[in-house]
Each structure stands twice: as structure tokens, then as C-alpha cells.
Amino acid sequence: MKRQYIYPQNMRTQVKLWFWTLKDIIILGVALTVSVVSWAKLNFVVPAALTALYGFLTIRMDEYSILDFIKRAWRYFVSTQQYFEWKEKDEGYG
Numbered sequence: 001m002k003r004q005y006i007y008p009q010n011m012r013t014q015v016k017l018w019f020w021t022l023k024d025i026i027i028l029g030v031a032l033t034v035s036v037v038s039w040a041k042l043n044f045v046v047p048a049a050l051t052a053l054y055g056f057l058t059i060r061m062d063e064y065s066i067l068d069f070i071k072r073a074w075r076y077f078v079s080t081q082q083y084f085e086w087k088e089k090d091e092g093y094g
Helices: 020-040 046-057 067-077
Strands: none
Touching: 020 046, 046 067
């Protein structure tokens, strides 16, 4: 019997299932469990809303997600110091 193995194009890519990476699937599974229990027992809906928001923000299209963009924007504009160096430009007249 001949077996066929299908490998991704780049062996360094993250494992994906549908639109999420494996790490996001695990986080969503745990968060969904906590959300269902809190909604059923405590009638508290906030964890379910946060889980749905996280699920939406981590949808990956072409290896990028909205959450990645938000993290990079936060790092660029808020948390990481920007370093600029100004030097006098020598025009070279003459």
C-alpha cells in the first residue's frame, strides 16, 4: 500500500487548524470552557464576550492576524522607545 504524506511548503510555518494556529485553538478551548461554566452557573457573560473577541482577533489570513497588527502598533507607538539620530548634512558646495 502506497502512503502519501503532505507537508507544508515551508517546514517552519506554524501549525494551523482552520483559521487559527494550534496555540490559539488551545487558548480558545480553555477560554470557551471557562466561559460556558461562568455563563451557565453564574450568569456572567463577560468571559464569553472576551473569548469571542479573542477568537475574532486571532483569525489568520496569509500568516497575519488583527491581534498581531495591534501588538506591533502598540510596540511601535507606545511601549518601545524610538531612536532617531540627526546629523548635519554636508552639501559639498565647491
